[in-house]
Amino acid sequence: MNYGCNKRLIPVYFIGIILGFILAEIEKNINLNIEQATFGAGCFWCVEAVFQDIEGVLDVRAGYTGGSTDNPTYEDICTGKTGHAEVIQIDFDSTIISYEKLLDIFWKSHDPTTLNRQGADTGTQYRSAIYFHSESQKKVALQSKNSTDKIKLYSDPIVTEITPSTKFYIAENYHQDYYRINKNAPYCQLVIKPKLEKLKINK
16 A cells, blocks of 8 residues: 555656756856846945846845955045955846846946046045956946947046955945835935936836
8 A cells, every 4th residue: 555655756756856857957047137236326225226227137235345454334435545445246047138238327327437426425435446356347347438428428538447356345224125114305305216217117
């Protein structure tokens, strides 16, 4: 009796094994399509708001990179002495949105011609920067920068630094989803909202 039951379960076992392989392959392919991009373009509240609702962007985190101090706080960053830049780190599905397209948005979302300054925000922590995660990203970023300079998107030359990604420190919780949570705050109304409207990003 038990032997007969076990024989009938054999096809079920094989189906389970096959489904397991299929699901593992699907997960592997999904993971292969997920890439990271790290950009500095002034205050990370603005940059986060620009990218977080773009189709193909899976997650956006505000944080700090490019400096020498371990585990810096926002207060540390504001001194301008740690060497870090305020950045966002993006997880994106490259089958939906390309790195090139993210760079197009990056160039248009801030002024990459002003050294260590975006609007009223001044200091090295507000520098325009691309931190590449692979040699492929480096190549694409350099080409994108040169192309943007050639088409004279801005009258002055681009000063954006393009350097390898280094240790990323996620910013304090109150910096995450800042615009979504604080839409009525003066900075959001006066700075972020007009920028999103100019870029035709509905929020």
